[in-house]
Structures are given as structure tokens and as C-alpha cells.
Amino acid sequence: xxxxxxxxxxxxxxxxxxxxxxxxxxxxxxxxxxxxxxxxxxxxxxxxxxxxxxxxxxxxxxxxxxxxxxxxxxxxxxxxxxxxxxxxxxxxxxxxxxxxxxxxxxxxxxxxxxxxxxxxxxxxxxxxxxxxxxxxxxxxxxxxxxxxxxxxxxxxxxxxxxxxxxxxxxxxxxxxxxxxxxxxxxxxxxxxxxxxxxxxxxxxxxxxxxxxxxxxx
Numbered sequence: 733x734x735x736x737x738x739x740x741x742x743x744x745x746x747x748x749x750x751x752x753x754x755x756x757x758x759x760x761x762x763x764x765x766x767x768x769x770x771x772x773x774x775x776x777x778x779x780x781x782x783x784x785x786x787x788x789x790x791x792x793x794x795x796x797x798x799x800x801x802x803x804x805x806x807x808x809x810x811x812x813x814x815x816x817x818x819x820x821x822x823x824x825x826x827x828x829x830x831x832x833x834x835x836x837x838x839x840x841x842x843x844x845x846x847x848x849x850x851x852x853x854x855x856x857x858x859x860x861x862x863x864x865x866x867x868x869x870x871x872x873x874x875x876x877x878x879x880x881x882x883x884x885x886x887x888x889x890x891x892x893x894x895x896x897x898x899x900x901x902x903x904x905x906x907x908x909x910x911x912x913x914x915x916x917x918x919x920x921x922x923x924x925x926x927x928x929x930x931x932x933x934x935x936x937x938x939x940x941x942x943x944x945x946x947x948x949x
Contacts, residue, residue, distance in 0.1 A: 737829055737836040738798065739765045742787035746902040747797045747819040749886055751893035753784075754805070758812045761833035766815060769801055781820060783839065786903050794825045795907045798841075819889075822906060848910040849885050856884045859915050862922040863891045869929040870896070888914035897921060 741762065747753050757766050765782060772779040785796035799817040806814040823839040830836075843849065851859075864878050880890060892905055901921065908914045 736838055738823065738839045739769065739782040740796070740825070740828070740835040740837050741765065741782050741784050741799075742792055742835065743784055744787055744899075745784070746786045746899050746906060747784045747799060747817075748889040748893050748902065748906060749797060749819045749821060750889060751797075751819040752802075753799065753817050753819065755815050755817060756812070757815060760811075763811050763813070764832075765834045766801070766813065770804070773801060783823060783825075783837065784819075785825070786899065788899075792825075793903055795822065795903070796825065796839075797822050797906060842909065844911055845909045848912065851884060851887060851912045851915045855912060855915055855919070856887055859887065859891055859919050859922070862919060862926065863895075866895060866922050866925055866929070869926065869933070885911070887911065888918045891915075891922075892918050895922070895925065 745753070757763055769780050769782055781798040781800050783796045783798050786793045798820045800820050802816045802818055804813055804815050821841050821843075823841045825837040825839055827838045828835055829838070860878070860880055863880075864876070867876050867878065868874050880887065888905060888911060892902060901917075905914050905917065908917075
């Protein structure tokens with residue numbers, strides 16, 4: 733029974749497949765959970781993953797993303813630790829188990845629908861171009877290397893991960909099983925983000941010119 737259960741880590745964040753995520757582990761129950769994952773990692777076991785699920789307003793979403801520990805970046809004398817993780821595969825919680833100090837769940841891991849895991853070349857290139865524009869504005873530099881090698885599987889997740897996106901939007905992406913559909917959502921959000929960033933930049937330039945910031949409406 734235990735072999736079928738995934739340790740669950742409810743957090744006020746959403747992690748996507750292949751997204752890097754540093755975590756500070758301080759609660760005793762999660763020290764135990766991460767300790768067991770690290771022991772499995774050292775033993776070469778397949779029980780290294782734990783599931784990150786978006787917790788909001790005391791409710792838990794049923795779709796989450798598993799994570800694996802890349803390394804422990806710092807250990808503290810009181811047992812706390814800093815770890816660096818990366819998202820792996822998506823799952824849906826079928827039931828939960830509270831026999832241990834931390835929550836576990838029986839989960840169904842899922843992938844995209846067959847034949848829908850890669851977007852078309854044209855829409856992929858459009859998304860990459862918008863991503864480059866958004867990152868250049870966010871980092872205030874035109875000299876930002878963008879590495880998104882082919883094949884473009886999970887391109888939507890790779891693009892969404894570093895952008896300042898709404899958590900509910902990221903959660904919606906997590907549950908979609910069609911890459912083209914996800915990429916269309918991400919493209920629309922990036923178009924709006926670029927417009928917003930340009931407006932902010934214009935307002936700052938205006939304020940720097942005469943001290944007045946234009947108001948909308």
C-alpha cells in the first residue's frame with residue numbers, strides 16, 4: 733500500500749514540469765518527508781519524488797506536479813535544510829492518506845493526450861519570440877540568451893516558469909493535456925504582459941521627464 737502513495741507537500745505555489753524550485757524545509761513533518769526522499773535518492777530507489785500541490789484558502793487542488801531533489805544546498809544545526817528541486821511529472825490525486833506525519837496521496841500520473849504533446853512550428857516560434865521580448869523587458873537588457881532547444885515538448889511550461897504569472901493561471905496550465913492549447917494561453921498572457929511592461933516603462937520615462945505620471949481613465 734505504501735509503495736502506491738506519493739508524499740504530498742501543500743504549498744502556496746505552483747511548480748511546472750522541468751521548473752527549478754529552491755525550498756527551505758523547516759517543519760518537522762517535512763524534514764521527515766524530505767529525509768525519506770533523500771534516503772531513497774541515496775539508495776537509488778524510485779521513491780525519490782514528492783508531490784507539490786497548490787494550497788489556496790485552506791483547500792487543496794487535486795492536480796499537482798511531482799518534484800525531485802537535485803541537491804541539498806544547506807543544512808542547519810536544528811535539522812532545517814535548503815534544497816534545490818525540479819518539477820518532473822504531473823499527477824491527479826485520487827485519494828489521500830494521513831497515517832504518517834505528512835500527507836500522502838494515491839495519485840494517477842498523466843501525460844498529454846497522444847499526438848498533442850508538441851505544438852506546431854509556427855506557433856512555437858511565435859511563443860519563443862514573445863518570450864524573448866518579455867524577458868528582455870523584465871531584465872531590462874536586449875542581451876539575454878534564450879535557450880529553448882528542439883523538440884519543443886513542454887515548451888509552454890518552459891516559457892511560463894520564469895515569467896511573473898498568476899498562480900491560478902499556472903494551475904490551469906498544469907491540468908491541460910494539449911500543448912497547443914497551453915501555448916495559446918501562454919501566448920495571450922505574454923502579449924498582455926508585454927503591453928503592461930511597456931506602459932510601466934513609458935510612465936517611468938514620463939515621470940523622469942517632468943515629474944508627472946499619467947493616469948489611466
